[in-house]
Amino acid sequence: MLTLDAPIVLLVLTAGISIYAWSNQDFMESWILNPLRMRQHGEWYRLLTSGFLHADWMHLIFNMIAFYSFGQMVQNILVANSGTSVGLLQFLGLYLGGIIISDLPTYFRHSTDPSYRSLGASGGVAAVIFASILFNPVGAEGEGIRIFPIPIPIKPFIFGFLYLGYSYYMGRRRGDNINHDAHFYGALYGIILTLVFVPEVGPHFWSEIQRFVF
Secondary structure, three states, X not given: OOXXXXXXXXXXXXXXXXXXXXXXXXXXXXXXXXXXXXXXXOXXXXXXXXXXXXXXXXXXXXXXXXXXXXHHHXXXXXXXXXXXXXXXXXXXXXXXXXXXXXXHHHHHHHOOOOOOOXXXXXXXXHHHHHHHHHHOOOOOOOOOEOOOOOOOOEOHHHHHHHHHHHHHHHHHHOOOOOOHHHHHHHHHHHHHHHHHHOOOHHHHHHHHHHHHHO
């Protein structure tokens, strides 16, 4: 039985919608995260639709490469653990739910700001990345996650702690135009939901780190 390749489908869909939106400003404006309009008009669909929009090629390519790189493994593990149908639904819940949940703090923070806009799949991408870190916290010998400009790979669980700390700090600092809150809360959502779907991954994660450290 063939298994739907959800990461590929979502990648193609996101790329197509993002590229179309660049040439149609009205469409972009109707899907982007706009907290004030959401509060005034109840347009809650924007929590999801904004995740299919990106600011430019660099934003789109970076998010989709990260998503696909980790998404394949996460989908395969969920399908192997829960069966094809349930596993795919779990993967969609992880990614799409990550987009929605990660934007809620942004909505509450900016619900009275008429100029605020946000877009991108970063919350869903972070959820998938952190699910993969739980499944494979130390990686194979010589493997890891590479962060520019650091020339050597970093073990996934170390990257995870650094990522959470950096995202939390920058979210409080608000020093740039990046929605760091979406990264932070998407990552937390990914951790929690993965533990719900696959409870045994918690002890596995801890034992792998102990084996690496000691």
